[in-house]
Amino acid sequence: MQLQSVGRPLADVALPAPEPARGQVRIAVGACGVCRTDLHLIDGELPDPKLPVIPGHQIAGRVEELGPGAARFALGDRVGVPWLAWACGECRFCRSGRENLCERAEFTGYLRDGGYAEMAVADERFCLPAPEAYEDAALAPLLCAGLIGYRALRMAGDAERLGLYGFGASAHLVCQVAVHQGRRVHAFTREDDEAAQSLARELGAVWAGPTARTGQGGSGAPEPLDAAIVFAPVGGLVPLALAALDRGGVVVCAGIHMSDIPSFPYELLWEERSVRSVANLTRADGEEFLRMAPEVPVRAAVQPYALADANHALADLREGKVRGAAVLAIGSG
Numbered sequence: 001m002q003l004q005s006v007g008r009p010l011a012d013v014a015l016p017a018p019e020p021a022r023g024q025v026r027i028a029v030g031a032c033g034v035c036r037t038d039l040h041l042i043d044g045e046l047p048d049p050k051l052p053v054i055p056g057h058q059i060a061g062r063v064e065e066l067g068p069g070a071a072r073f074a075l076g077d078r079v080g081v082p083w084l085a086w087a088c089g090e091c092r093f094c095r096s097g098r099e100n101l102c103e104r105a106e107f108t109g110y111l112r113d114g115g116y117a118e119m120a121v122a123d124e125r126f127c128l129p130a131p132e133a134y135e136d137a138a139l140a141p142l143l144c145a146g147l148i149g150y151r152a153l154r155m156a157g158d159a160e161r162l163g164l165y166g167f168g169a170s171a172h173l174v175c176q177v178a179v180h181q182g183r184r185v186h187a188f189t190r191e192d193d194e195a196a197q198s199l200a201r202e203l204g205a206v207w208a209g210p211t212a213r214t215g216q217g218g219s220g221a222p223e224p225l226d227a228a229i230v231f232a233p234v235g236g237l238v239p240l241a242l243a244a245l246d247r248g249g250v251v252v253c254a255g256i257h258m259s260d261i262p263s264f265p266y267e268l269l270w271e272e273r274s275v276r277s278v279a280n281l282t283r284a285d286g287e288e289f290l291r292m293a294p295e296v297p298v299r300a301a302v303q304p305y306a307l308a309d310a311n312h313a314l315a316d317l318r319e320g321k322v323r324g325a326a327v328l329a330i331g332s333g
């Protein structure tokens, strides 16, 4: 399923099998997660995509062919392919353990073809060894929703009272980790999203409800928060999340794109509150999260779609009709 021009539905095309180049492997795709970033790509909100491009950066599958020099995996090994497809290893960010900020980074399903397909190629150094505890459809959402959510959770420090704004694919996974760590999770959803609120309560959130509108007074939550992670791409949530924080709290913006943040009184930032973003991931994040996930255990609520229904999956995600994570179930596994 290929994006041929921005703003158009994905086209169902037949392509030759991709040949793995030096250091690459070809993967038989078992499942690929559908991420909000894919909507931003299709809507032209990410600059300079490779076009045409196959979206999808939460690829779960098995290695089926090795390119020249590829030796990290054996045929049949299960791997996950995340958003970070390649980093230079030489820039000041790569050399300081921040390859997520690499100046020349390439990204799966955006600058390189991704996993909305039966096969994908990837640099073996950027594939993640996949735990056998998960089937492909259960693994796929962990590869972006899970691990970028996990990076955002780390940015929240040791916050005990945690707010999650937008309770979709990422938040429902982060919620499980946070509850496992003994944090008190507060889930903020759209006004009438009972499905998301009930999912949050099932997963251990102490409170779930709609985000209070400006002027209502208070955040809607029963207690002030030490940290809030904003997953929804809605800039207007940032001042609302700030207003929900206790002194010294942090708002972490976890999406790649967000509508403009409205101006707000300095008072909301005063007392050492802060606002920051989380960008991409490092391989270390991915390996750490995939090691920990089966121990929690993190379980994705999966809404499956056939590959040919990718446009339908994307439309459901756009309209907030996905409970948990949308996944394209492609091959076996």
Ligand SMILES: [Zn+2]
Binding pocket: 087, 088, 089, 090, 091, 092, 093, 094, 095, 099, 101, 102, 103, 104, 105
């Ligand atoms: Zn670099």
Ligand SMILES: [Zn+2]
Binding pocket: 035, 036, 037, 057, 083, 144, 145
């Ligand atoms: Zn993603």
